Structures are given as C-alpha cells and as structure tokens.
Amino acid sequence: MLVSAKEMLTKAKAGHYAVGQFNINNLEWTKAILLTAQEMNSPVILGVSEGAGKYMCGYKTIVGMVNGMLENLKITVPVALHLDHGSYEGALACIEAGFSSVMFDGSHYPIEENIAKTTELVNLTTEKGISLEAEVGAIGGEEDGVVGAGECADPEECKQIADLGVTMLAAGIGNIHGKYPANWAGLSFETLAAVQEKTGAMPLVLHGGTGIPADQIKKAIDLGVSKINVNTECQLAFADATRKYIEAGKDLEGKGFDPRKLLAPGVEAIKATVREKIELFGSANKA
C-alpha cells in the first residue's frame, strides 16, 4: 500500500540520511526502482512530473500500475507516489487519483500567492493524510537558460512556507535540474544552513540530484536535507545501456528485438544507478 512520505522523511531527518525520489517514465522504470528499494530494504519515493503523467496516460493509470506492482512484486518497504513540480490543478488531480504525496511548486508566484495556494493544499492534504512538498526560490535548469549558479531561496520566505504546515520544503540552494554546466558554482551551503536554522525540524528537499558530487550530497544531508530528487541520471544510464545493446548489434541476433530483451540492459542500468544513490544517501536498511 502506498504511504505518505511524512513518516519516512521525519525518520530520515532524525537519522541524518536522505530518502531518494526517483522519477518514473514507464513500467520498466517503476519496476527497476521498486525492486532495488526492496532489495536494499530502503524507503523510496516515486516521482511523477506532470509531463510524465500525460505520457503514462494519466494519474489513474499510474496509480493502478504502481499499486499492482506493490502487490505482485511483494514490495514491503515504504513507497510514496509523489507528484513532482505540480501545478495547483495537478496536485488536486493527483490527490483525486490516489497519489500518496504531492508537490505544489508555487515558486514562480509572488510569495503571497504561493502562501495562499500552499495553505489551501495544506488543509486538503492534512485531511487526507497525504504529504505535501512546497517550494521557495525557483530551481534553475538548462531549459530556463540558466547557466552557472541556480537561484538561492530567501530563508525568511522558507520559514513562512514551512510554518504553514507542509511536510517537506524544497529550497533553491544553487542547484539545477538536468546536467550541471562545467562552470557551476556548487551548492550554497550558507543558504542551506540559514534555511535549516529558520525551519528547524522540517525535512528539506534537494532537487537536481544528478551530477552533484558525493561530498556535497553528504554535506547537504548533514545540514538537514532529507529527500533528494534523481531524474536525469536514470535517463542517462538507461539511454547509454540501450545504445550499447543496439550498437553491438544485439537486437539483430536471434530474438534480440524482443522488447523484453531490448529494454533489459536499460532496466539493469537504472537499478545500478538507484542502488548507488541509496547507498550514497544512507537509506539502505532504513525501511
């Protein structure tokens, strides 16, 4: 059964480790992540962006697929199904469809409007036992033309949003979605420390986990990060393994064209990536 992310993140914050959010794109992704979390006895969060939601034929299709896997793969570790960077309407749709966690990204609104919309969702999710992630200070990305440092959140605004009663808070600390540019300035630990001081026990979320060096990840966890989002890294690993299979001509040998064979190296590559992240984040055997 899907669970809210609240308990797993409260434990992570107290235990000084982080739970990984791995974004899913299809059945292979979901299966690879769930099996690896189970194998490592780790709690896990499956992330779904609105775009991935459309691609997978809607939130209800995803809820059905994930619930079916939890049962048929005998998954016993805590699993949250979470909307990533949701709009207000998207969050409502996911709550309706059976997600156990949602993110409302109001970081592009003026702070007053972010507070107003987040407050409404705090009331709704609390009533339903669903966890809610809010965001302050937009997180940069290549698609936004941001090169170099990502944005840094205002710690005072972080406190305002945290005090509304959200479950977890994403704050921009110089992190970026996608691949990091060569001239990236690194995470702003000053910002993170200031946010942590203002928000206390609130689990903090680090977006854009792909390509942040391991020592910076560890330092971020020490400073209060309890959830780390990984998306691009699984995509790169999947694409690379699939490319190698095809470039080696394996799809032309025997029944190598069978999708169950063709996609298998990609699935193994996702598993290896997830395994490596769970070890780095310290959530193995914390289920």
Ligand SMILES: [Zn+2]
């Ligand atoms: Zn993000």
